[in-house]
Amino acid sequence: MVLSAANWHLLSRSAAWGQLLLRNGSVYTPASGFQEEEIREKLLAFPGGSVDLVKQESGIAVLTVNHPARMNAFSGSMMVELEERVSQLEGWMEGKGLIVQGAAGTFCSGSDLTAVRAISNPQDGVRMCMFMQNALTRLLRLPLFSVALVEGRALGGGAELTTACDFRLMAPGSVIQFVHKHMGLVPGWGGATRLVRIVGSQNALRMLGGALKVDPEMGLRIGLADGVLEGSQAGEESGACALLEAKQWLGRYTEGPAPVIRAIKAVVQSGRELPLEVSLRAERDVFGSLWGGPVNLQALVSKAKHK
Numbered sequence: 001m002v003l004s005a006a007n008w009h010l011l012s013r014s015a016a017w018g019q020l021l022l023r024n025g026s027v028y029t030p031a032s033g034f035q036e037e038e039i040r041e042k043l044l045a046f047p048g049g050s051v052d053l054v055k056q057e058s059g060i061a062v063l064t065v066n067h068p069a070r071m072n073a074f075s076g077s078m079m080v081e082l083e084e085r086v087s088q089l090e091g092w093m094e095g096k097g098l099i100v101q102g103a104a105g106t107f108c109s110g111s112d113l114t115a116v117r118a119i120s121n122p123q124d125g126v127r128m129c130m131f132m133q134n135a136l137t138r139l140l141r142l143p144l145f146s147v148a149l150v151e152g153r154a155l156g157g158g159a160e161l162t163t164a165c166d167f168r169l170m171a172p173g174s175v176i177q178f179v180h181k182h183m184g185l186v187p188g189w190g191g192a193t194r195l196v197r198i199v200g201s202q203n204a205l206r207m208l209g210g211a212l213k214v215d216p217e218m219g220l221r222i223g224l225a226d227g228v229l230e231g232s233q234a235g236e237e238s239g240a241c242a243l244l245e246a247k248q249w250l251g252r253y254t255e256g257p258a259p260v261i262r263a264i265k266a267v268v269q270s271g272r273e274l275p276l277e278v279s280l281r282a283e284r285d286v287f288g289s290l291w292g293g294p295v296n297l298q299a300l301v302s303k304a305k306h307k
């Protein structure tokens with residue numbers, strides 16, 4: 001099998017990855033019986049809000065879930081837009097970092113319950129879940145360092161979205177809550193699978209079983225949050241300040257040449273997903289793509305000391 005997504009160009013040269021990942025980094029493909037176009041059409045029948053992407057020259061992009069009238073809940077058209085934004089990021093070779101945020105001071109309240117009611121039959125529900133699993137798996141696999149900037153509430157599918165980023169930064173007073181139990185559900189956008197890998201099965205059991213409200217203090221304690229914003233500003237100023245703080249926080253990881261930053265994410269992602277020997281081969285291939293390259297040669301010439 002061959003990976004076609006340009007964003008995975010490093011790993012796409014690795015036969016090891018090729019064996020494991022399906023085309024385009026998706027979990028479900030036409031070959032596995034998934035008819036993406038069918039569910040895409042259905043989702044587009046439930047419009048509202050947008051998912052906005054701004055790519056900056058610094059190599060950091062900002063993805064905004066924008067539906068303030070419904071606390072940034074995902075309408076059907078927003079699910080489709082999310083997938084399109086991920087495609088754009090896959091083709092952005094200069095990209096090094098990504099901040100995922102919600103508009104107007106809150107993160108995301110999950111799926112839009114109006115749309116959910118309209119497609120409440122199990123068949124469409126499972127198709128919607130496959131569509132979102134594909135989009136969020138591809139988001140996590142991007143060769144960028146991604147961070148969810150959580151202000152206000154991340155509920156249900158919003159909590160799941162935070163787990164599709166490499167890091168989570170929480171603002172004071174923010175909450176991440178898997179409310180699925182109260183909705184008679186379990187996560188379906190891949191959030192449970194990713195949560196177990198982030199916080200371990202015991203914490204995941206507590207969070208899902210108790211529909212726990214995870215605040216920044218608890219988030220840090222269980223390893224769900226990677227940092228807490230200072231958030232000294234109030235009102236309209238606070239959103240801009242939070243974004244600035246998140247950019248500064250992410251900058252320590254995205255500083256440097258894009259090929260190296262993207263390669264670091266690639267080898268870590270390979271270790272996250274692949275069996276040991278397959279991952280070792282992938283790491284060898286990524287290493288080979290940098291060894292003797294311009295950045296490596298420049299570092300050798302400059303005789304850097306790592307004091």
Ligand SMILES: CCC(=O)SCCNC(=O)CCNC(=O)[C@H](O)C(C)(C)COP(=O)(O)OP(=O)(O)OC[C@H]1O[C@@H](n2cnc3c(N)ncnc32)[C@H](O)[C@@H]1OP(=O)(O)O
Pocket residue numbers: 069070071073109110111112113114153155156157158179180183185188189
């Ligand atoms: C994948 C599985 C899933 O994601 S299942 C969906 C899980 N999410 C939910 O159940 C969230 C339900 N909403 C809430 O609990 C509250 O609205 C929260 C988010 C806590 C906000 O409360 P509060 O600050 O009092 O505002 P509010 O309730 O007046 O909401 C403002 C307007 O937004 C709407 N809203 C909110 N969440 C959603 C949603 N998920 N889908 C559709 N609409 C949503 C509210 O209905 C309200 O709208 P309106 O002003 O009454 O027209």
